[in-house]
């Protein structure tokens with residue numbers, strides 16, 4: 001049941017808000033339901049105050065990045081969804097400190113835009129992120145990466161907001177970044193600094209193109225998906241094995257539930273047709289987990305984040 005917020009909840013807050021907002025449509029899957037309210041703060045202070053009000057009233061709060069690793073259930077998501085799209089959350093700047101090139105980026109900044117701009121400035125450090133669709137905040141939360149590296153490789157500091165709305169800055173060395181996860185204790189990543197290196201702009205751009213080309217030949221980048229559906233699991237020897245290979249070996253390429261299918265191009269991508277619902281994707285993922293477990297004895301775990309009013313479905 002959608003919760004209606006009293007307009008006093010947002011009184012004195014410098015935010016835009018929309019009740020019963022179609023947030024599923026804002027993900028790359030472009031399917032799924034609504035949030036009780038979508039809030040777009042216009043400043044860090046407004047976001048901080050919003051966090052405090054949500055904390056004090058026990059209202060769940062979710063941060064929406066670029067929606068590239070996210071599935072919103074058809075029954076929607078409870079509470080406040082925050083989108084960091086005001087200009088103050090999208091900027092990035094460069095500084096040279098102690099002969100070291102650093103970049104400060106706000107969490108709502110588009111990773112590809114930041115990457116291409118740093119390449120134009122002849123600054124190397126984020127090229128491994130080529131072809132990964134994300135905001136800076138979403139990429140840090142997920143420790144996005146792949147064959148060429150992870151976003152945490154060049155991370156210096158991460159500034160966050162606690163659930164009570166307080167600002168806290170962590171040195172990246174204090175945090176743990178592992179395969180597609182971070183130990184950041186605060187719910188909101190607000191900004192980050194990265195250490196970059198001066199290089200030849202032509203060479204940096206060439207490397208970005210090479211990595212993007214590599215990704216394009218292996219993944220269905222143009223289709224509706226959330227990237228890899230499952231994390232690559234650990235085998236008995238503690239080595240990561242390809243979830244895509246396990247799904248393929250279980251005979252599931254092309255396997256379909258409603259409008260959701262296992263990609264023929266890359267078996268760890270679930271791609272959707274216009275008739276798909278979020279439940280088709282969820283049922284397909286459960287079916288893949290069961291069949292891979294039966295065929296290989298290995299349990300797959302979600303990489304895709306699922307938001308749902310049903311706690312048993314949220315991941």
Ligand SMILES: Cc1cc2nc3c(=O)[nH]c(=O)nc-3n(C[C@H](O)[C@H](O)[C@H](O)COP(=O)(O)OP(=O)(O)OC[C@H]3O[C@@H](n4cnc5c(N)ncnc54)[C@H](O)[C@@H]3O)c2cc1C
Pocket residue numbers: 028062063064065066067068069070084107108131132133134135136137138139140141142143144145146180187188189190219220221222225226227228305
């Ligand atoms: C075609 C395609 C290819 C992809 N390839 C890769 C790949 O090679 N490697 C890889 O790692 N991923 C890949 N992905 C997945 C996706 O790009 C990453 O997970 C990315 O980090 C998601 O960022 P986002 O901003 O879209 O986050 P969202 O999908 O919006 O959110 C993901 C999670 O991060 C949280 N979050 C977002 N912003 C913040 C914030 N500011 N503070 C706190 N929490 C936040 C959300 O609440 C949610 O839990 C791919 C996806 C697609 C569609």
